[in-house]
Amino acid sequence: MKMKPSLFLQLECPLLVAAVFITGIGGTFQYGFNIAVMTSPSLFIKELVNTTSTERYGLPLEEWQLTLIWSFLVSIFCVGGLLGSLLAVQMGKKYGRKQCLLMNNLVAIVAAVLMILSKRAVSFEMIMVARFLYGVNTGVILTVHPMYLVESAPKNLRGTVGVTTATFSSLGKFFAQLLGIKELLGTEDLWVWLLGFSGFVALFQLFTLPLLPESPRYLLLNRGDQEGFERAVKRLWGSRDYSVETQEMLQEKIELQDIKIHSVMELLQSRPLRWVVLTVIVNFVAIQLCGINAVTPNSGGRVHVMFLWGLQAVAVGSIGRKKLLIGGYGCMAVTQMLLTITLNLQDHVKWMPYCSIVLIFLSIFSFSCGPSGVTMSLLAEFFTQSYKPAGYALACSINWVGLFVVGMVFPLLVKHLESYCFLIFLFFTIALATFVGINVPETNNLSPLEIQEAFRKMHSKTEKGGGPATPCGTTDNEIHGLKCQTKL
Numbered sequence: 001m002k003m004k005p006s007l008f009l010q011l012e013c014p015l016l017v018a019a020v021f022i023t024g025i026g027g028t029f030q031y032g033f034n035i036a037v038m039t040s041p042s043l044f045i046k047e048l049v050n051t052t053s054t055e056r057y058g059l060p061l062e063e064w065q066l067t068l069i070w071s072f073l074v075s076i077f078c079v080g081g082l083l084g085s086l087l088a089v090q091m092g093k094k095y096g097r098k099q100c101l102l103m104n105n106l107v108a109i110v111a112a113v114l115m116i117l118s119k120r121a122v123s124f125e126m127i128m129v130a131r132f133l134y135g136v137n138t139g140v141i142l143t144v145h146p147m148y149l150v151e152s153a154p155k156n157l158r159g160t161v162g163v164t165t166a167t168f169s170s171l172g173k174f175f176a177q178l179l180g181i182k183e184l185l186g187t188e189d190l191w192v193w194l195l196g197f198s199g200f201v202a203l204f205q206l207f208t209l210p211l212l213p214e215s216p217r218y219l220l221l222n223r224g225d226q227e228g229f230e231r232a233v234k235r236l237w238g239s240r241d242y243s244v245e246t247q248e249m250l251q252e253k254i255e256l257q258d259i260k261i262h263s264v265m266e267l268l269q270s271r272p273l274r275w276v277v278l279t280v281i282v283n284f285v286a287i288q289l290c291g292i293n294a295v296t297p298n299s300g301g302r303v304h305v306m307f308l309w310g311l312q313a314v315a316v317g318s319i320g321r322k323k324l325l326i327g328g329y330g331c332m333a334v335t336q337m338l339l340t341i342t343l344n345l346q347d348h349v350k351w352m353p354y355c356s357i358v359l360i361f362l363s364i365f366s367f368s369c370g371p372s373g374v375t376m377s378l379l380a381e382f383f384t385q386s387y388k389p390a391g392y393a394l395a396c397s398i399n400w401v402g403l404f405v406v407g408m409v410f411p412l413l414v415k416h417l418e419s420y421c422f423l424i425f426l427f428f429t430i431a432l433a434t435f436v437g438i439n440v441p442e443t444n445n446l447s448p449l450e451i452q453e454a455f456r457k458m459h460s461k462t463e464k465g466g467g468p469a470t471p472c473g474t475t476d477n478e479i480h481g482l483k484c485q486t487k488l
């Protein structure tokens with residue numbers, strides 16, 4: 001009974017509940033908020049861009065130029081996100097999770113000041129820099145916030161606490177939309193305060209976060225600070241017995257010491273892993289190009305993709321990964337084909353718009369049933385412990401770069417192709433389903449090494465003169481990594 005993540009237990013550790021709120025509000029809330037915030041003041045921002053250009057450079061802008069700059073303002077957020085997420089791991093290690101989150105708030109505050117002053121200074125460049133800084137802030141948050149929470153929770157609450165990151169992200173999106181209405185901050189005079197709102201949120205976290213202890217796990221494993229660990233744990237978890245967790249952490253540390261962690265370059269250059277890496281890359285690129293971001297504005301699906309992959313991976317556990325991918329993308333291809341037809345008939349047949357809506361819904365549904373969960377679980381399933389960090393960094397980079405590129409290109413594409421834009425996505429979904437069908441073995445219930453072996457078997461036939469194949473690049477490290485993984 002004691003092991004249940006009940007409300008009772010959560011009330012037993014009030015500081016943990018406080019930690020959830022404090023890190024959440026300054027955490028993934030910011031992500032959701034910044035993803036959604038640009039929509040409502042878009043007209044005012046475009047006006048400012050045009051005014052800046054006219055007054056300062058004497059160049060009134062045309063519609064398409066304005067669209068291009070607008071897309072850039074929205075998407076440069078992702079470039080910052082990439083930088084932030086690449087910095088986050090090192091910073092989190094060096095300064096600790098708490099310090100890292102604290103300093104990160106300063107970035108958001110600087111961004112907010114730039115946003116608030118941009119209109120008075122008649123400078124859309126300030127919005128650009130601020131969006132970039134918000135991106136850096138968010139990139140750090142998406143890495144360190146879940147890390148801090150999961151590390152600070154006792155084992156039986158880890159799942160519950162981890163899911164709150166998704167909750168706060170949705171909350172952020174909701175707030176951005178709420179504050180963006182005309183009655184609140186969505187007006188000609190007040191829109192800069194809407195864009196600067198994140199700064200006040202960051203200010204809140206800057207003053208409340210010092211009340212929380214550093215992540216106990218970090219104190220014990222990275223700092224070797226037994227005393228600090230015990231103090232932090234007592235404060236966070238109350239007076240319950242935590243010897244099991246402590247033992248596990250120490251055990252894990254011993255195991256991880258012997259594993260050589262490979263870099264992204266080593267991952268990309270590894271011959272035995274070539275097809276595994278290619279499959280992962282193709283699948284992550286596919287998420288961007290399959291059109292899901294086009295049908296769910298503000299990349300709404302992404303949050304859940306990012307945070308609930310674990311749950312989905314469990315839910316889809318019994319069906320083969322390969323079948324799910326092919327089925328999911330296959331269904332999407334069919335709906336996209338039909339969508340092109342219904343969108344073209346929209347003006348001639350009265351009830352066609354309803355068909356389009358149903359098809360869009362079906363498309364999202366096929367995506368979330370198959371590809372979204374599977375793609376995220378690929379990382380956990382395909383790589384041994386020694387390659388996992390590199391795998392995550394690679395996937396994360398593809399995600400941010402992809403969001404940027406799609407965010408830049410898609411608005412222009414829609415303008416020119418209109419209802420035919422789904423044909424492009426159709427091409428990519430079919431290509432992907434084909435790639436998976438030909439090049440990826442079924443990997444259900446296999447360990448990373450078995451998966452790599454399955455890939456090798458599948459491709460050794462087609463590769464001529466590959467030389468004597470090393471047994472799937474099995475080094476001592478990887479065997480150890482596997483052992484470690486099954487134990488954890």
Ligand SMILES: *[C@@H]1O[C@H](CO)[C@@H](O)[C@H](O)[C@H]1NC(C)=O
Pocket residue numbers: 050051054060061062063066
């Ligand atoms: C930009 O401003 C100029 C001058 O005020 C105006 O003529 C033009 O229509 C504006 N461009 C757009 C796309 O609104």
